[in-house]
Amino acid sequence: MELLDPAILLQLLISGLLAGALYALLACGLNLVFGVMRVINLAHAELMLVGAFSAYLLYRFFGLHPVFSLVIVVPAVFFFGYYLQRVLIERVVGQPLLSSLLATYGVSIILVNIGLLLFSADYKSVPAMQGSILFGEIAISKPRAVAGLISVALTLAIYFFLERAHLGKAVRAVAEQPQVAAICGIDVRRIRMLTFGMAAAMAAAAGVMLAMIYSFSPISGADFIQKSFAIIIIGGMGNFAGALYGGLLLGVVESYVAGFSSSQWAEAVAYLLLVAVLLIRPTGLKGTAYVK
Amino acid sequence: MKRQSLLSVLFSLVLAFIIFPAVSQAKEIVVGASAALTGKYARNGQDQLDGFNMWVEEVNARGGLLGEKVRLVHYDDESTPATGQKLYEKLITDDKVDLLIGPYSSDVAMAASTVAEKYNFPMVSSGASATEIWTRGYKNIFGLYTPGSTYMEQVLEYAKSKGLKRVALIYQNTAFPRDVANGVRAKAKALKMDLVFDEEYGKDSTDFxxxxxKIKSKKAEVVIGASYLPDSTAFVRQAKENHLYAKIFAFAVGPALPDFGANLGLDAEGIMGNTHWEPTLNIPGAKDFAQRYTKKYGREPGYHAAGGYGAGQVLEAAVKKANSIDKDKLRQALTELDTVTAFGRYKVDSNGMQIGKPGYTVQWINGVRQLILPAKDATAKPVYPFKDWSKR
Amino acid sequence: MLNNNRRRVSLGLGFGLMLIAMTAPLYMNAYYQSFLLQLFMMVALAQAWNLISGMTGYVSFGHTAFFGVGAYAGALLLLAGFPWWLAVFKGAGIALLLAVPLGFLTLRLRGPYFAIAMLGLNEVGRIIATLWVDLTRGGDGISLAPKLLPSLHSNYFSMLFLALSATLLVAFIHRRRFGLELRAIREDEEAAEMVGVNTTVNKVMAFMLSALIPGAAGAVYAMYTSYIDPSSVFAPALNIQMIVMVLFGGTGTVWGPILGAGIVMFLREMLWAQFPAAHLAALGVLLLIVVLYLPGGIISLFRARQQRARPDARTGAAP
Structure with a gap:
């Protein structure tokens, strides 16, 4: 069958990895927040859309290329997240699961409906970059390649920040032992604000990348947040690197399932994987457990 | 105990306010409709509503219906069948409207039409075209749009005339696109063309x-998408990125809407699509309507806007013919009516399905949407074959 | 004594509401009956959710899975020629049976894992309904003709019955040992196990009961709307509404979900026509206020007063 052609297999792999890189960037932010404060941020995908719509506005009115608008959008959303944590999320940290779910859900519906009021439900896109690079039979879309590479670069940058930088180590300390961290003189509240700001910035960056590739509307978030859930379950909740692997894995699996079966099954894959992983190995494939 | 009775009294008072709304009103004819103002069909729903409103304004300027003023009552159905169902229940039983226009999209119309049928209330349905709406034996639903299963017939016939054989079909997993897809399968079989690819995709898909x-590996010559605007746009963009080439690309909803060209720019060039109406059509009143609409709303009318306006005109003609707003007389008038509105001819079969109006095919040529099929209405000759992505 | 009084107020209020609900079709037009029908549906769903999530603390994000299964089962059985009440009955039964294996599998998971697993199950349900075209007709959805459908009155009273039985079920369980054990699981599952509560059986029982009601409600809903498709019944948004209503009113209480459903539904009804998008944003703001300042829900406003009168009373509402 023509699908077993190595060129097609490679093409599917590449497009899967590029899509997966974007998933990973989004899911890592979600997992970071969960890891540090045990809050599932239901507004995460809406923060992504804030990024996407900002990129749209900057492109539309100032002709700014999305890659450059990252420089404006990412810091702006970082501060938005930073202060959102301060006024709202901080109050539900350490509360029962439902409180944080509902608080973030509240933020999510407020953002979605402000989006609807401002932009209506029309699909928007930012066609700043087009075309593709050809390697013989294989075509790689330019915007996807750029989005995928930037996503990986950002995710790795945050990863090394957490691993190596002094401040990053503080974030991990708060994630693992908040009390001990506090005793050691770490300003836990500030670290949480920093964490949420970073996660929001990652979501916004993912949004800017998304704007280059897909069309989106204020109600596009639902699909992405559900996929992100699947990714962090697959990779292990609270595990930053796990979300990176999970995102790439989901991208590739989706791509192959769509290639060999149908795109409808590809959309199902995330949920089937999610349910399967939970039933067989609730701690995720990476195996770092979050114990209640 | 005391608090309990106090509460009951309060509650009954609140209820009383709800149950007995103000009744006294001047004599007028009330037209009810739901419009998709939020949700996934918001854009098309707004266009259609603009069409309704324009008709109401104009009919009143002409002296109203049966000498009475016409008023439109509309609500937002959020693009969901359940809300649409609730709203038509409200329009019929609570607002007690005199005339009814159907909602945008086949799935909302599926739910709304059952309410109309239940109350035996004739409804002129614009913006819905799934064949199934008219194959359920209902007696009260009168369609304006050409049924979905016939959408792609012209394109396939044209492809056949060019000697093409290999057809790829993709369709969204909701009622209307599935109907279009069924039509494509039947027509391809009748024309002895090979359906080399046939796949359904999820309704929120943006990644193709x-x-x-896969389509590329099947070497399809004709690519047909039974899709809505967002998915058509996304598909074209990704077809280009992956260098998918075919001699003909055609989409059900999308290419006929102004947004399609605006979003895709040069990439829209050569793409075909279905439409129910174009301002350039040789229909009495069409051009004039387009001018008045553009003047009023500041943008060119798409076919959903014209459909909305046409629905009003059909109602107007039926009321005149029946010389009454009595449901039975109106139903009969709508069944027998054969008229031409700014939207085109209206004539239905015994189930209320539109049979008088042909479908049309458009193509983007040099940045302009041109009507290419059928040949007698064409404003330009089809450009064939599709120009390769890299050569534009 | 005070407890007695409170109970009497509850009973009186309950009877008053029931009387209004029972007689409403006599003086209300079809639209207001439709509105009440939807209100009853939300009360029933909210109570069902309350039963598992409010009492045991296992937050379900996918109870609409049972609603969807019930809706499809009900619609298909109706098409197959069963009388509507039998179709509802069987729809509920299928949801109940499905809850047994699903309960054993998912309730092993804790906290967010359970929540997300349920969300995933709902999506799996939607996917099955979309892809199993031979049975469900896929994305075309199922349209039920008027001659098959029960009258609005039948649907109205079915939903009323469901809301009432769901509420009574919660009230009944609340006062029994079973309810106490469920709440013990919420407070500390290990400790509950230690003192001899069979947590697995309890949880699965609660889960089954809480699946039964959405199953039946889904079937009635299908007969009421006459048209269902995969995304309109396996709808995560509906699940969120149940949660919001319970939280709004007061988690783990009998009156909370009724109060929450009533307030949210009336607010929506008053606002949506004028402000299609804005009213949902307002709901979000309201939600934040409740979460931040009124964690026990609106019912805690009433409770607080009683607690001043009865210093020994245990906190009624959930954390």
Whole structure:
């Protein structure tokens, strides 16, 4: 069958990895927040859309290329997240699961409906970059390649920040032992604000990348947040690197399932994987457990 | 105990306010409709509503219906069948409207039409075209749009005339696209063309990368998408990125809407699509309507706007013919009516399905949407074959 | 004594509401009956959710899975020629049976894992309904003709019955040992196990009961709307509404979900026509206020007063 052609297999792999890189960037932010404060941020995908719509506005009115608008959008959303944590999320940290779910859900519906009021439900896109690079039979879309590479670069940058930088180590300390961290003189509240700001910035960056590739509307978030859930379950909740692997894995699996079966099954894959992983190995494939 | 009775009294008072709304009103004819103002069909729903409103304004300027003023009552159905169902219940039983226009989209119309049928209330349905709406034996639903299963017939016939054989079909998993897809399968079979690819996709899909790669490997000559605007746009963009080439690309909803060209720019060039109406059509009143609409709303009318306006005109003609707003007389008038509105001819079969109006095919040529099929209404000759992505 | 009084107020209020609900079709037009029908549906769903999530603390994000299964089962059985009440009955039964294996599998998971697993199950349900075209007709959805459908009155009273039985079920369980054990699981599952509560059986029982009601409600809903498709019944948004209503009113209480459903539904009804998008944003703001300042829900406003009168009373509402 023509699908077993190595060129097609490679093409599917590449497009899967590029899509997966974007998933990973989004899911890592979600997992970071969960890891540090045990809050599932239901507004995460809406923060992504804030990024996407900002990129749209900057492109539309100032002709700014999305890659450059990252420089404006990412810091702006970082501060938005930073202060959102301060006024709202901080109050539900350490509360029962439902409180944080509902608080973030509240933020999510407020953002979605402000989006609807401002932009209506029309699909928007930012066609700043087009075309593709050809390697013989294989075509790689330019915007996807750029989005995928930037996503990986950002995710790795945050990863090394957490691993190596002094401040990053503080974030991990708060994630693992908040009390001990506090005793050691770490300003836990500030670290949480920093964490949420970073996660929001990652979501916004993912949004800017998304704007280059897909069309989106204020109600596009639902699909992405559900996929992100699947990714962090697959990779292990609270595990930053796990979300990176999970995102790439989901991208590739989706791509192959769509290639060999149908795109409808590809959309199902995330949920089937999610349910399967939970039933067989609730701690995720990476195996770092979050114990209640 | 005391608090309990106090509460009951309060509650009954609140209820009383709800139950007995103000009744006294001047004599007028009330037309009810729901419009998709939020949700996934918001854009098309707004266009259609603009069409209704324009008709109401104009009919009143002409002296109203049966000498009475016409008023439109409309609500937002959020693009969901359940809300649409609730709203038509409200329009019929609570607002007690005199005339009814159907909602945008086949799935909302499926739910709304059952309410109309239940109350035996004739409804002129604009913006819905799934064949199934008219194959359920209902007696009260009168369609304006050409049924979905016939959408792609012209394109396939044209492809056949060019000697093309290999057809790829993709369709969204909701009622209307599935209907279009059924039509494509039947027509391809009748024309002895090979359906080399046939795949359904989810309704929120925006990523067609793998699909385009697969179609490419099947060497399809004709690519048909039974899709809505967002998915059509996304598909074209990704077809280009993955260098999917075919001699003909055609989409059900999308290419006929102004947004399609605006979003895709040069990439829209050569793409075909279905439409129910174009301002350039040789229909009495069409051009004039387009001018008045553009003047009023500041943008060119798409076919959903014209459909909305046409629905009003059909109602107007039926009321005149029946010389009454009595449901039975109106139903009969709508069944027998054969008229031409700014939207085109209206004539239905015994189930209320539109049979008088042909479908049309458009193509983007040099940045302008041109009507190419059927030949007698064409404003330009079809451009064939599709120009390769890299050569534009 | 005060407890007695409170109970009497509850009973009186309950009877008053029931009387209004029972007689409403006599003086209300079809639209207001439709509105009440939807209100009853939300009360029933909210109570069902309350039963598992409010009492045991296992937050379900996918109870609409049972609603969807019930809706499809009900619609298909109706098409197959069963009388509507039998179709509802069987729809509920299928949801109940499905809850047994699903309960054993998912309730092993804790906290967010359970929540997300349920969300995933709902999506799996939607996917099955979309892809199993031979049975469900896929994305075309199922349209039920008027001659098959029960009258609005039948649907109205079915939903009323469901809301009432769901509420009574919660009230009944609340006062029994079973309810106490469920709440013990919420407070500390290990400790509950230690003192001899069979947590697995309890949880699965609660889960089954809480699946039964959405199953039946889904079937009635299908007969009421006459048209269902995969995304309109396996709808995560509906699940969120149940949660919001319970939280709004007061988690783990009998009156909370009724109060929450009533307030949210009336607010929506008053606002949506004028402000299609804005009213949902307002709901979000309201939600934040409740979460931040009124964690026990609106019912805690009433409770607080009683607690001043009865210093020994245990906190009624959930954390």
């Amino acid at each position: 990368t793998s699909t385009t790669i």
